[in-house]
Every structure is written in C-alpha cells, then in structure tokens.
Amino acid sequence: VDIEDPIEITNGKVHHEKTAKEYVHVARLAFNTGRTRNLKYRKEQLLKLLKMYQETAEDMVAALYKDLRKPKQESYNTEVDLIINDLKNILDNFKSYTTSDYPPKPLANMCDTVEIKKDPYGVVLIIGAWNYPIQLSLLPVAGAIAAGNCIILKPSEIAVETADYIARTLPKYLDKECYQVFLGGVTETTDLLRERFDYIFFTGSPMVGKIVNEAAAKYLTPVTLELGGKSPAYIDDNTNIELTARRLIWGKTVNAGQTCVAPDYVLCSKNTQDKLLSVVGKIVKEMFGDNVQDSKDICRIITDRHFNRLINLLNSATVGYGGDYDPQDRYIGPTILIDVKPNDVIMQEEIFGPLLPVINVESVYEAITFINLNEKPLALYIFSKNQKNINLILESTSSGGVTVNDTLMHVVCESLPFGGVGNSGLGSYHGKQSFDTFTHRKSVLRKSFNPLMEKMQSVKYPPYSDGKMKF
Numbered sequence: 223v224d225i226e227d228p229i230e231i232t233n234g235k236v237h238h239e240k241t242a243k244e245y246v247h248v249a250r251l252a253f254n255t256g257r258t259r260n261l262k263y264r265k266e267q268l269l270k271l272l273k274m275y276q277e278t279a280e281d282m283v284a285a286l287y288k289d290l291r292k293p294k295q296e297s298y299n300t301e302v303d304l305i306i307n308d309l310k311n312i313l314d315n316f317k318s319y320t321t322s323d324y325p326p327k328p329l330a331n332m333c334d335t336v337e338i339k340k341d342p343y344g345v346v347l348i349i350g351a352w353n354y355p356i357q358l359s360l361l362p363v364a365g366a367i368a369a370g371n372c373i374i375l376k377p378s379e380i381a382v383e384t385a386d387y388i389a390r391t392l393p394k395y396l397d398k399e400c401y402q403v404f405l406g407g408v409t410e411t412t413d414l415l416r417e418r419f420d421y422i423f424f425t426g427s428p429m430v431g432k433i434v435n436e437a438a439a440k441y442l443t444p445v446t447l448e449l450g451g452k453s454p455a456y457i458d459d460n461t462n463i464e465l466t467a468r469r470l471i472w473g474k475t476v477n478a479g480q481t482c483v484a485p486d487y488v489l490c491s492k493n494t495q496d497k498l499l500s501v502v503g504k505i506v507k508e509m510f511g512d513n514v515q516d517s518k519d520i521c522r523i524i525t526d527r528h529f530n531r532l533i534n535l536l537n538s539a540t541v542g543y544g545g546d547y548d549p550q551d552r553y554i555g556p557t558i559l560i561d562v563k564p565n566d567v568i569m570q571e572e573i574f575g576p577l578l579p580v581i582n583v584e585s586v587y588e589a590i591t592f593i594n595l596n597e598k599p600l601a602l603y604i605f606s607k608n609q610k611n612i613n614l615i616l617e618s619t620s621s622g623g624v625t626v627n628d629t630l631m632h633v634v635c636e637s638l639p640f641g642g643v644g645n646s647g648l649g650s651y652h653g654k655q656s657f658d659t660f661t662h663r664k665s666v667l668r669k670s671f672n673p674l675m676e677k678m679q680s681v682k683y684p685p686y687s688d689g690k691m692k693f
C-alpha cells in the first residue's frame with residue numbers, strides 16, 4: 223500500500239484518499255517487519271521527536287494561539303514544556319524502562335530463568351481531545367514509541383490548527399509507515415474504530431469513552447480511557463482564604479477553564495463563600511488587570527457551539543462575581559455562581575469553562591456525602607489547614623487524583639501517574655507510567671534440562687499416587 227495520502231479539507235470536512243483500513247494495514251506491515259522492536263531504532267525515533275519539539279515549538283505556540291488564543295507562557299507551561307520534559311524523562315531512563323525485570327525465584331525454579339519481558343502491544347490507536355491538543359496527542363505518542371509500538375494518531379478535529387500542525391510536522395521527522403496521523407472527526411474516528419488495534423488510548427468525554435470501549439470490546443482490545451467529569455473543590459472554614467482563592471481562580475481560568483482537571487464546582491459553608499467573594503475581585507485584577515477581556519493572558523472558548531452552551535449555563539444561575547461575556551470574541555470572564563442547588567442544570571454536566579458554582583455545605587461530612595453521591599471525579603481539591611479534615615476526605619472518597627491546597631498541580635508532578643477512576647477513566651500515564659501503559663509485561667520462564675531438577679520435579683508426571691501428592 224502506498225502510504226502517501228493527499229488530504230483535502232473543505233468546509234472543515236476531511237477527504238482522505240486512503241481508507242482507515244489502509245492506514246492500519248500499513249502500520250501492521252511495518253510492525254511485522256520487527257523494526258520497532260529494535261531499541262536503537264526506538265531511541266533514534268525518540269531523538270527525532272525531541273528535535274521536532276525543539277525546532278517547531280514556536281509553530282505549536284502559533285497553532286494554539288489560533289485555536290484557543292492560548293497565551294505563549296501558558297502554551298509552554300501546559301503543553302510544550304510538558305511534552306519535552308516527559309520525552310526527556312523517557313530518554314534518560316530508556317535503558318531501565320526497556321530492560322526485562324528479573325523477579326525473585328521460587329525454590330522450584332532455582333535452576334531456571336524467571337523474566338518479565340517488556341513487549342510492545344503492536345499497532346496502537348491514540349485519539350486526542352481539543353483542549354490541550356498538543357500534549358494530549360503527543361505525550362502518549364512518546365510512550366508508545368518508547369515501548370516499541372506502531373501508532374495511528376487521531377488528533378481532535380475541533381482544534382483545527384493544531385491538528386493541521388501535527389499532521390504536517392510529524393511525518394517530516396518520524397518513520398512515516400510506523401507513525402501515521404489520521405485526521406478527521408466522528409465519521410473518520412468511527413471508521414478507525416471498526417479496525418482491529420492492539421491497544422487504544424483515548425482522551426475525551428465519558429460519553430465517547432463508552433463508544434470507544436464498546437468498539438474495543440469486539441476484539442478484546444485493551445484500553446486506556448482518559449475521561450472527564452465534575453471535579454469538586456472543598457474549602458474548609460479553616461483555610462488561608464486569599465491563597466485558596468488565588469489558586470482556585472488560577473485553576474479555573476487556565477485555558478479559560480477548558481481543562482479536564484479544572485475545579486468544576488466549590489463545596490463550602492456560606493461564611494467561607496462570603497469570604498471568597500470578598501477577595502476574588504482583587505485577585506482577578508492582579509492577574510488580568512482592570513478589564514479582563516483586554517488581557518493577553520486569558521484564552522477564548524474554542525467554538526461558538528461551546529460558547530453558547532456555557533452562556534446557557536451562566537444564565538441558569540445567580541452571578542456572585544463576574545458574569546461578563548462577549549459572543550463576538552467568544553470571551554467569558556471569570557465567574558462565580560451562588561445559591562446553586564444540586565439539581566440545578568449547571569450541576570448536571572461538566573462545565574469546561576470559567577464558571578464556578580458554589581454549593582453550600584454545613585460540614586466536611588456533608589461535603590463527603592455530596593462527593594460520594596456523584597460519579598467518581600477525575601480530580602479532587604481540598605483547601606484546609608486542618609489535617610484531620612484533609613485525611614478524612616482522602617480516606618472517604620474516590621477520585622483519579624488529588625491536590626491538597628492547590629489546583630491542577632498533581633497532574634504536572636512527573637512521578638505521579640495521571641488518570642481517572644470509574645466514570646472519569648481507566649488506566650493512567652505520564653512519566654514511567656507512559657512507557658508501562660503501552661507495554662505488555664510478558665512472563666517468560668526458561669527451564670533448564672538439569673537432570674537433578676528433572677528428577678525432583680518428575681512427581682508432576684502420571685501415573686499419580688498418594689505418595690507423589692505430598693510433594
């Protein structure tokens with residue numbers, strides 16, 4: 223199969239000359255040559271990927287600006303630096319990650335070799351989301367290459383410019399047969415999901431995650447599902463309210479709140495809510511100046527469709543702070559919503575924008591009950607000086623991850639695996655876990671022909687007897 227596929231994009235629709243089946247076929251043939259099993263080859267490809275990151279970082283920033291008006295520093299801090307650091311970590315530890323493990327030997331295997339080999343799965347499908355369109359596509363790519371797989375990468379069609387950058391740039395640096403980019407939206411992803419893969423790594427909504435999981439089940443393909451949901455932030459009465467507010471507002475305004483681990487809503491007492499509202503104006507001004515819309519440091523909402531959904535949510539609740547927006551510019555200012563009840567429309571879906579509803583609770587126990595009545599969140603934030611309350615929440619709730627006294631930061635801590643639980647996801651990646659996710663740990667027992675051991679172990683052969691059973 224010829225791998226060149228002249229793609230045409232008209233009115234946002236992608237026209238491929240090659241089918242999804244042909245893409246997968248090329249990747250399958252490439253995997254079967256065995257070249258991605260070679261460690262030297264893998265390392266060369268990873269170094270080329272690093273070269274691509276270093277030489278084209280400004281192109282990434284430009285694409286992110288066009289898609290989301292992402293500020294340059296935010297692009298580096300939350301996308302470019304993240305993929306570079308993750309890749310450098312893989313390269314620095316490449317030998318130890320790829321070397322077989324030799325676990326302790328049981329007595330019966332003292333003359334044998336007991337080994338756990340790090341096997342690639344084969345051809346993997348990586349499907350990205352639009353909100354951090356660089357890192358959500360490329361971070362898993364590095365792990366999958368390091369582990370020796372071939373890849374079909376399907377970036378999100380919604381972050382148009384970034385998808386275009388990835389599709390144009392990756393083939394200039396990497397092996398074009400082993401690592402292919404397939405552009406498209408729902409139709410094209412549906413075509414891909416009909417094919418057989420050896421692993422599927424999906425980032426997106428829980429709803430589409432279920433579609434992916436169903437497609438994978440047809441071939442019993444293992445999956446990682448990096449999903450989303452409503453991540454709560456509990457604020458204790460005993461906290462540093464100014465720092466709490468600053469870190470909360472930062473977590474809700476990075477990428478204009480379009481972050482899978484953004485604090486979705488706040489749980490706190492009425493008293494703490496009043497304190498929060500009394501400091502928020504000063505903090506927003508410190509970060510974005512007198513007129514937030516004029517600031518260069520705040521993103522825009524990705525599309526009109528997403529903007530209109532958020533405005534409907536905003537109009538369904540009482541504004542405690544902010545509430546300004548501009549449809550021409552797809553701008554929404556940092557907003558706190560009050561008098562929110564659990565059954566309100568804003569509490570029924572992931573917000574994914576700079577709107578922060580506050581639900582009043584009377585105690586830490588009420589907060590725990592509320593969290594546990596809902597789906598297991600991707601992230602949980604606890605702001606408190608009270609270690610007993612912090613530990614109580616940690617012990618009584620389930621979430622993908624937790625940051626205490628800040629937001630988002632557990633995700634960028636390299637040594638912590640990142641992933642959800644239950645409705646917020648399945649599996650994890652980042653750091654060593656990125657390599658492990660794309661690796662099958664193959665148990666290998668190499669038996670010796672040692673005659674003494676054979677004699678000792680010959681009790682396993684028939685004819686059986688009561689005497690033999692004792693061994």
Ligand code: NAD
Nearest residue numbers: 350351352377378407408411426427430448449450451482
């Ligand atoms: P999405 O589920 O709509 O789309 C994700 C991907 O699936 C895209 O590539 C899209 O083309 C494809 N897709 C969409 N509908 C499909 C269908 N019916 N069949 C097959 N493929 C389909 O998600 P999104 O809007 O791109 O991203 C937002 C969601 O992703 C939020 O829920 C957010 O919390 C979550 N998210 C999770 C993480 C994480 O790491 N856990 C990171 C970012 C975003």
